[in-house]
Amino acid sequence: MTFHAFPAPAKLNLSLHVVGRRADGYHLLETVFRFIDLCDTIELAVRDDGAIVLDTPTPGVDPALDLTVRAARALQAASGTRLGASIRIDKRIPMGGGLGGGSSDAATVLLALNRLWGCGLSRTALQMLGLTLGADVPVFIYGRPAFASGIGEELTTCVVPDAWYVVLHPDAHVPTAKIFASELLTRNSTISIMRSLSDVTRRRNDMQSVVFQEFPQVAKCHQRLSEFGPALMTGSGSCVFLECETEQQANTVYRSVSDEYRGFVVKGLQDHPLYETD
Numbered sequence: 001m002t003f004h005a006f007p008a009p010a011k012l013n014l015s016l017h018v019v020g021r022r023a024d025g026y027h028l029l030e031t032v033f034r035f036i037d038l039c040d041t042i043e044l045a046v047r048d049d050g051a052i053v054l055d056t057p058t059p060g061v062d063p064a065l066d067l068t069v070r071a072a073r074a075l076q077a078a079s080g081t082r083l084g085a086s087i088r089i090d091k092r093i094p095m096g097g098g099l100g101g102g103s104s105d106a107a108t109v110l111l112a113l114n115r116l117w118g119c120g121l122s123r124t125a126l127q128m129l130g131l132t133l134g135a136d137v138p139v140f141i142y143g144r145p146a147f148a149s150g151i152g153e154e155l156t157t158c159v160v161p162d163a164w165y166v167v168l169h170p171d172a173h174v175p176t177a178k179i180f181a182s183e184l185l186t187r188n189s190t191i192s193i194m195r196s197l198s199d200v201t202r203r204r205n206d207m208q209s210v211v212f213q214e215f216p217q218v219a220k221c222h223q224r225l226s227e228f229g230p231a232l233m234t235g236s237g238s239c240v241f242l243e244c245e246t247e248q249q250a251n252t253v254y255r256s257v258s259d260e261y262r263g264f265v266v267k268g269l270q271d272h273p274l275y276e277t278d
């Protein structure tokens with residue numbers, strides 16, 4: 001069996017406003033996504049027997065519910081292919097950190113198997129299929145830094161700065177659904193997110209204060225990183241990040257806090273590594 005390797009990058013939400021709620025309970029967002037150069041690696045081998053086999057189950061995730069397996073099954077059903085796949089995941093993106101690792105893994109499986117199986121689905125069709133797996137999946141298929149509205153699926157390319165990030169991972173696994181369900185969550189943000197993007201000090205994350213109340217260790221970590229500049233939480237947390245103009249600045253900040261917190265320095269990407277112009 002021949003395995004082919006594909007990258008699945010993490011994302012940051014550079015700003016995130018909750019602007020409403022749909023009748024089905026899902027929240028309407030305005031957010032800016034960008035990819036960073038922390039990646040899982042997904043290895044895929046085509047099988048003739050139609051089976052979807054996860055060779056490397058992720059601790060704590062039921063293999064049948066792993067987003068890579070669900071993505072492969074969804075593409076099988078949508079395309080009608082008789083082919084299957086063996087999947088290996090080399091996981092580097094922390095789970096439950098608001099870095100979108102599971103969603104990115106799923107997107108990479110959809111993009112890569114679409115090629116390996118010769119399904120010929122368009123990028124837009126893959127985005128719609130991805131949305132059935134999670135609100136964060138479409139942007140990883142879209143492949144460009146993006147302003148997102150709706151529940152995260154209405155995407156417009158936006159300009160993001162060349163930047164480096166200090167990302168800290170406090171010791172908390174934040175359940176996304178619980179934060180969205182909180183009575184404390186602001187659901188009527190009105191400030192235009194695009195106007196605030198160019199000014200780092202005006203960026204914000206409406207989920208942040210709710211997470212800080214439930215998980216004081218995240219608040220503490222955010223407070224520490226804020227000593228160096230306008231730090232923000234990504235997505236529903238728990239990771240917090242600080243944007244820096246240079247790698248050297250980011251390394252200096254990280255060195256100051258690395259005794260207290262797990263984390264890393266990453267480069268902001270301009271495109272998803274699998275992005276190709278159509």
Ligand SMILES: C[C@@](CO)(OP(=O)(O)O)[C@H](O)COP(=O)(O)OP(=O)(O)OC[C@H]1O[C@@H](n2ccc(N)nc2=O)[C@H](O)[C@@H]1O
Nearest residue numbers: 025026027098099100134135136151176177180235236237
């Ligand atoms: C908050 C964000 C911001 O990018 O990221 P993460 O922190 O998860 O990375 C996303 O909106 C998360 O997207 P994703 O993680 O794919 O969420 P899903 O699996 O679709 O949904 C998990 C649960 O969160 C709630 N949910 C999710 C998205 C949304 N726009 N409104 C919601 O209310 C729903 O209760 C849903 O059942």
Ligand SMILES: Nc1ncnc2c1ncn2[C@@H]1O[C@H](COP(=O)(O)OP(=O)(O)O)[C@@H](O)[C@H]1O
Nearest residue numbers: 066067068095096097098099100101102103105
């Ligand atoms: N391949 C996968 N990688 C990571 N998480 C997965 C995967 N498949 C399913 N999951 C589930 O999705 C949840 C959210 O994971 P992830 O996308 O990494 O975090 P977040 O939503 O905080 O950005 C995990 O807690 C896990 O239960």
